[in-house]
Amino acid sequence: MSSLHILGIDLGKHCFHLIGHDSAGRELLRKKFNRNQLILFLSKLSPTTVAFEACGGAHWLARKCLEFNHQIKLIPPQYVKPYVKNNKNDFIDASAIAEAACRPSMRFVAVKSEEAQVIASIHRVRDGYIKERTACMSRIGAMLLEFGLSLPTGHAKMKGLFQWLAEQNQPLPALFIQELQGLHEYYSYLNERIKSQDKKLHQVIEHNELALLLKTIPGVGDLTATLCLADISSPANFTNGRNMAAWLGLVPRQYSTGGKPKLLGVSKRGNKQLRTLFIHGARAVLSKPDKTGKVFGQWLIDLRASKPFNVAVVALANKLARIAWAVMYNRQAFRMTTI
Incomplete structure (x- = not known):
């Protein structure tokens, strides 16, 4: 040996x-x-x-x-x-x-800690509850459609389902109402389970200094901060913020040949869940440019004026990912001067 x-x-x-x-x-x-x-x-x-x-x-x-x-x-x-x-x-x-x-150019994955895997498990269970809740809502809507009732989308109507049914003034079979009650109770149960998972993630934030630092970034909340802890074992695994943004799939996909560079849409490679959260965070920032978006100054104003909304969202998500890397690497809270 x-x-x-x-x-x-x-x-x-x-x-x-x-x-x-x-x-x-x-x-x-x-x-x-x-x-x-x-x-x-x-x-x-x-x-x-x-x-x-x-x-x-x-x-x-x-x-x-x-x-x-x-x-x-x-x-x-x-x-x-x-x-x-x-x-x-x-x-x-x-x-x-x-x-x-043994290949010198091979890329490797960093080993995750037990804490990171626990946080990832909380996220995984939460995502499962959300998928089940969506399926439950779709099931209720499809069943009502069979009786000529089109239930409006959204949680507000779903929570007040029986009040909405009473307003329609349309008689329904008693056994069918029982089935709806069972599904609605399951929907309410899933809501409670999702809230329970959110509380667990909030507790992780309260006891983790790095997560609190990440939350100082505009558009980064409990979900994004905790998933960064779970999926990014160490920021030192990336040479810079752009490298991490590329790992998230927030950079253009390249198809160059014959010396002619050709850049396409975002690559969508790497961590899909974390990429999605950064994009949602960017949408939240762009929805309130006078409040959360003002820290990005003229750059964001020019970007929004010159690019379509979705392109601006991805560009801002790329910037948020780079800032997140800088915050994790330097272990310093986000400041306007860091942009």
């Missing part, structure tokens, strides 16, 4: 396939373990470089490997695929991971 240079692991729920390479890329080790056997093997292995894809359970295993003094390389799965040779199986995938991790 002394000549082992890198260990590639193909992760699974129960089975883990390992391939070890020396510095010349020759295979030295080929093993298959269950979870307990893998942890025992890694604990006895001399400190080495361990590589695997950034997928389910990867950050937990990465923290375990760090406890055993191994060097960790987490690779985005799409960057491993070009190194898979011939037919696909778990050992070939592990070998491809080991080979990809």
Whole structure:
């Protein structure tokens, strides 16, 4: 094992396939373990470089490997695929991971802390409740439409559903009303669960100095600040604010050839959820240019005057992302002079 240079692991729920390479890329080790056997093997292995894809359970295993003094390389799965040779199986995938991790230009994912994963879980559960609530509202609207009633959109009408039904003065079957009551109770329950998740995120904000600093940025609220904590393990992973904005997909997509540069719409790569929150924050700022938008001065006025609204929103979201990187990197509150 002394000549082992890198260990590639193909992760699974129960089975883990390992391939070890020396510095010349020759295979030295080929093993298959269950979870307990893998942890025992890694604990006895001399400190080495361990590589695997950034997928389910990867950050937990990465923290375990760090406890055993191994060097960790987490690779985005799409960057491993070009190194898979011939037919696909778990050992070939592990070998491809080991080979990809040795490339000098390869990009890696930072290991998340337990706190970051907990915050991400709160967001994930909250998003699930919101999707269920939307489905519940659509179900109620579709059922009413079958009886000739078109329910107006919005939560205000949904909360006052039975008052609205009484105003329509249209008789409905008693069993149908019971079904509506059950769905409306479920809708109310989901509202309470979403509020509960919001309270949890607010508690995270209150006990985290960096989150409070992020909230000093116009357009950044509890959701955006906590998701930055969850998804951005360290601002030092990005060389500058533009690099983070590119990771969020808030920069133009490029398709250049023959020496002719061609820039298209935003790339929409990277973190979709965080990108969406920054765009919503930019919309909120642009909706009140005389209040929240005044800190951006003449730049925002000229942008709004010369560009379509949606283009201005994305440009402002890009700026907000860069400011967020600066706030996290320098650990200083947002000031007008930082723009």
